[in-house]
Amino acid sequence: MTYKQLKWLILIIPTVTNGIWEYVRHAYLLPYISMDMGNWLSPLIVLGVTLTLLLGLFSRLERLQDELNQERAAKVRLQEREQIARELHDGIAQSLFLLSVKTDQLKKLQPGMDVNVEGVKETLRRVHDDVRQSISNLRNPPRLDALPWEQTIQEMIQDFRLATGAGVNVTWEVPEGSLTAKEKIELSNTLREFLMNVRKHAEASRVEVEFSLGDAGDSWALRVRDDGIGFTEDPFQKASCYGLRMVRERSAEMKWGFEIRRDSAWTVLEVRKGGRVYEPNLSRADCG
Structure with a gap:
């Protein structure tokens, strides 16, 4: 039933009810119900x-x-994501491409700087790839309902394997059915941020x-452990640690x-349900 039909029904039903009652009592019930009694019964009916x-x-x-409001809010969010993606593409992505071209020109003009230039080019390439991936995610946000959630997680981990060449061991004990849709979305985003930080x-x-x-029935913990270079300082003292800041x-x-x-x-x-809040510790020298 549509929104418009519901409004019309709400308007019509009391009037129709009163009309039917008045017809029935005048046509059939007058010998049994007095006018005063009928007048009292009308509002009660x-x-x-x-x-x-x-x-x-x-x-x-x-x-x-509520559904209409949610659809409107989702549309606004999509428009905002598209606007941010467009600004990234027209601004940062184009600037990075131009900087890469200028780096190639510098390499030709200064052959003796090959090693340093190659390092700069590699950094530019990685940043450019990250920006392009961010643009893609903004324009085409991942839908967890398109694939089973655990399959989405497996593909995320497989992409990490291929990108880093690291050996990845996965232990997955929590059944998908025990998580809410909101928890699945936030856990997916958190795991993506953890893996990106490691990468x-x-x-x-x-x-x-x-x-x-966890020990309690509805508690769990998501951990990503790596044998990398380790910690040097508090991550949230650095402006570049926006990824972990978003996780917090x-x-x-x-x-x-x-x-x-x-x-x-x-x-x-690590994030966990039923755990204590974060207390500053040590993290990598550069975050992101």
Whole structure:
């Protein structure tokens, strides 16, 4: 039933109910019910029908209104994402491409600087790839309903393997059905950020991804461990650590615990449901 049909029903039902009652009582019930009694019964009957039928219609109307508001909000978010993607493409991506061209020109003019120039070019290439990936994600946000959630996670980990060449060991204990849709989305984003941090800064040869159940029935922990270069200082003292900062904000919003720590030769990034909040520790020299 459409929004417009619901509004018309809400308007018409009390009037039709009252009309039917008046016809029935005048045509058939006058010998049994006095005029005064009939006048008292009229509002009571209309009230009874209203409570019986219209409350359900009001609930459906509210649900339709909520769905409409959600669709409008989603449309606004998509428009904002498209605008940001366009600005990234027209601004940063184009500037990076131009800088790469100028670097090639510098290499031709200064052959003796080949090593340094190649390092700059490699850095530019990585930044440019990251920007292009960000533009793609903004324009085509990943939909967890397009694939089973665990399959989406597996593909994310496989992409990380191919990009880094690191050995990745995965332990996955938490059933998908025990998570809400919101938790799946936020966990997916968190894992992506953890893997990106390891990929950019860890120089790791071994990585472990663990999603394990906690002691309580509804508790769990998501950990990413790597044997990379380790920690040097608090990540949130550096302006470049926006990725982990977003994870911290996301964890606070979801009321999850968030921790970054050093465990022997391993660096551990962890979020958990039913855990304590993050306390500043050490992290990599450069984050992102």
